[in-house]
Amino acid sequence: MKNYKAIGKIGEGTFSEVMKMQSLRDGNYYACKQMKQRFESIEQVNNLREIQALRRLHPHPNILTLHEVVFDRKSGSLALICELMDMNIYELIRGRRHPLSEKKIRYYMYQLCKSLDHMHRNGIFHRDVKPENILIKQDVLKLGDFGSCRSVYSKQPYTEYISTRWYRAPECLLTDGFYTYKMDLWSAGCVFYEIASLQPLFPGANELDQISKIHDVIGTPAQKTLTKFKQSRAMSFDFPFKKGSGIPLLTTNLSPQCLSLLHSMVAYDPDERITARQALQHPYFQEQRAAEKQALASRRKACFPEHPVAAEALRHGWQTSKEARKQKQSLKQEEDHPKRQGPAYIMELPKLKLSGVTKLSSYSSPTLHSVFGSGTNGKAPVLRPLKCVGANKKTDLQKDLKPALKQCRLPTIERKGGEY
Template sequence: MRKYRLVSKKGEGTFSEVLKAQNVKDNKFHAIKCMKNHFESIDQVNNLREIQALRRLSPHPHIIKLEEVLYDQPSGRLALVFELMDANLYEMIRGRRTYLNPELIRSLMYQLVKSLDHMHNKGIFHRDIKPENILVENQEFLKLADFGSCRGIYSKQPYTEYISTRWYRAPECLLTDGYYGPEMDLWGVGCVFFEITSLYPLFPGSNELDQINRIHKILGTPSPDVLDIFRRKGAAHIDFNFSPEDGTSIAKLIPHAPPEAVDLMCKMLVYDPSKRTNAREALRHEYFKDVRERDDANNDVASGENSKSTVANAPPGGPSNVVKHRHKKDDDMKRNVPLPVINKGNDGDPSECQQPGDNAAYEINELPPINAANPLLKPNKPQDAKATKKVNPYRTTNNPPAQTLPPHNPDVLLAKGRKQAADKGYKLSTIAKAAAPMPPQPSTKNPGGGAKPSKSIGTKPRRK
């Protein structure tokens, strides 16, 4: 008997596909990530970076929870069972005609930066920050997902050159032969910050050279001293003789955004990674003052209630996952930490952890078939509707009304690049004219997820 009943297919990538499934015992829904690669042994599974990272980072309120690992040794198939979220940030803003509530943006960005701060503190950086990898529930609770590209901060450089989705790729990733670090995550967050504020991508480059030129047109061409830093470790195919650009500035692109939001955005998008803000500094920024105070107040209440149990259950000697040594291994995430028992469906209880060297039972509860001819099975039992509604501690109750997008001149839209809007599926001319509701975009596979743009305004995929 299958442990999970397939409901639908949510998406597919180069190395995996994601299915929505229901546990036949408790009727809860999950997202199952089925890997396309085959794994020869359980050791190979345990060394998978995504599993290593999620074990180290969990539990955290803003990082997706890995609930179970399913491995079938005879066939070599592997699936990861995650909690199910409603949508990702790209799906949340796609096709919107009004700006998101400023307080909602503030709350979402605070949660995202908190996830980065926790991750970097644990010695891991994500390397693929983009709206599709940021999941939301009820349009206000956020969790960072897809750790398939992550690396240990203290692992030895150079790293893989072609990493991160191009539109969110930091200059050091574009201009060097793999010499980058966790600062690239903050650049990606800055791009996401701008996108959920403006409802269109900041740097939608069609190739690496176009990507660099778009960055220079908005931020300006960096000084020769900054370019020399990149040139010393530069990629062989890059010509560093860039034409001088003053830059249009981010503030002019989003005049409706609060000044403190623009200031934080600019600090995340500093060209020189050594001068770019980090996650801890970003959390202390004036932009997050109100939400930070509410968060601190909630933490004080929670710590007061749980102080006795926390002290009683604390492991001897303090935390065991503090990074102390650098460059000991190619990837610093490979450590002798307790491993969750595979196929046990445990909830993180240390008593159900497999210690290194233990031989746990790895029988499989039948993986959902990949690319099944008929993934939709019999109707599912409805979930319990009595669940209490979550309250977002980062949101204020007196939120201002959502702003309506200002009218745009079609000629200005063309001058700014109508094709970029088409790449993402936005019809800005329709928004400007306040016409009838936009017709649905044809749903077709493309590398970055989402709908394929209409042929009348462009056919480029969203992600390259």
């Protein structure tokens, strides 16, 4: 920590306190999360879930960036140096008399859903999504504080008392730790309503009151949902039937699409609850998707500008090279198969008249066939050495051959008019 100078305290939690620090190397300001726990070794530090999660999720525009990990082996102190944000969502809406515009709410929620989608697709769920852990800087939203995160592939049951009570999903309240990444969507839905109305959706005083407030708004769940919860609960429970008043419309500037997405995020049954990927495709975010697509097209155009003159020259060069390739190919074909001058129709070649050419009589060549053996059984013939003899020593060569070999004669070759 010799490379940093403390500026002031930002906040404090159960397991850490956050300080504003200035780097003595580059002069930039950072948020330093000083852990209250003491660590024994660098291996214990590297196994910390928060550090592993921030490293795995980096880089993403809606996930807090971890710049440096500072560990003092002697004292066992650990500090995480992260980017400094302006405020969190709670500080943004605290004390406001009028809600944010729906355009601003939509913009923030789209970024929150993008952070959840990126996190879940990388096998991590947060387990403590709440306004205090959602940070903002110049209208850019980033999810932070991954101290409670878990792997989506880790074995259940998980810790029961994990997320902050007001944002705790029903499956976290009614089961012995049998919940999934869908709990983050419930918490995000509660944050969604709180940003829009400036009031918490389910402000329970304790766990029983929390369930009661959920039932007051949403109603008691279907029996099949309760049956699923009871299968993973040591104690049984039954609730009196409540229809539910519905999500209170404390503000009139919410569109039907906004309410549709909100209801999908706070569905009682986690199996019926929307995912972050599905939320990003909701009609409520149509404007954000179009703007994102247009921004991507603009960046591509900036990286690959279109110059009509250059494009025309390139296209002309391509056509020229294409014609050159065609011409080269045709020349090569002519070299391989030269064209012969002649009539374009079929004609019979004239017969050659050669003087002194007589009809060949039958000619035997026992010498040639005697080398291969009989070959009558379809087997490969056996080669035998051949003695070099003159043409006038035909009789001597035949004497050298074994008498058991059968002599064969070649068929007669006839030549007519000088053509074979």
